[in-house]
Amino acid sequence: MTVFAMSPDGVRIALHELGDPDGAPVLLIHGFSSNAQRNWIDTGWSGALAEAGLRGIAMDLRGHGDSGRPTTGYEVPRFLDDVDAVLEQLMLDEPPGAIGYSMGARLLWRHAGTRTLAFRALVLGGLPAGDPFQRFDLDLALRAMAGEAEAGPTESFVVDLAGVFPEHDPATLVHLAAEVSDSLFDPEQAPPTAPTLLMTGDRDTRAPDSASLVPLLADGRFAPIPGRNHMNAPTSGAFRREATAFLAARLRGDAAAA
Structure with a gap:
């Protein structure tokens, strides 16, 4: 339920x-x-x-x-x-x-x-x-998703996870990670x-x-x-x-x- x-x-x-x-x-x-x-x-x-x-x-x-x-x-x-x-x-x-x-x-x-x-x-x-989102670069992650740049380790980790399950929107999750990273754990x-x-x-x-x-x-x-x-x-x-x-x-x- x-x-x-x-x-x-x-x-x-x-x-x-x-x-x-x-x-x-x-x-x-x-x-x-x-x-x-x-x-x-x-x-x-x-x-x-x-x-x-x-x-x-x-x-x-x-x-x-x-x-x-x-x-x-x-x-x-x-x-x-x-x-x-x-x-x-x-x-x-x-x-x-x-x-x-x-x-x-x-x-x-x-x-x-x-x-x-x-x-x-x-x-x-x-x-x-x-915090695994430390030093996350949203612009770099978005460009990597578009095939326009090579992602760094943190961006690659986030981008890879964002695309794992088809029910989710990868761009939404990448933006989510960027906003969460503004307040590091x-x-x-x-x-x-x-x-x-x-x-x-x-x-x-x-x-x-x-x-x-x-x-x-x-x-x-x-x-x-x-x-x-x-x-x-x-x-x-x-x-x-x-x-x-x-x-x-x-x-x-x-x-x-x-």
Whole structure:
């Protein structure tokens, strides 16, 4: 089932239900150029959430999936406002848990760090200590897409990802990356205080330094995702099992799931 929340600037944010409809709520946020369907639904997270007694609510970020795709309006504060709008739409009795991957993990780090009561526990996957959009050149990326220039490493990374899934508009995602890059991710600014599990593939060259973020957290730990890189980590059964057990233990008070 898909419903929509309305952001303060009028962009519709799509929400997809998965897992146990009567379980403890968990917000799921996908990575750049992905969407709820690709990141969570197609990769078996619904079954893992249901088995752990968790209700998943997976949002499509603006510019992705079934959410609105404005031509501009991709500054980081707007993404934070979108999460606020989703939480308001859900009208939950108590703060939920949350799982984010890559860009979704960076968004949740920022959101939970500045809204300390929004979430009871977090799982952040594929989270680098720096920002992969650093020194992103929009003009160069657009010229590379048109075959008029050779992209640099950052531009090539963004352009390649923007064209992965046919349901997305690559130009929209490239502009999104440019606007997000105006507010680079700095994990030392307001780290989350909620219990946080960091998980990254042990073959991930995009986020090889996730474990270095643990000392910034009030209650944090790190676990590797065996045999996975940045692109295929969400398909890992080990990722699903450890993430859902971590959240179940903190949202349902189930000591056996810890």
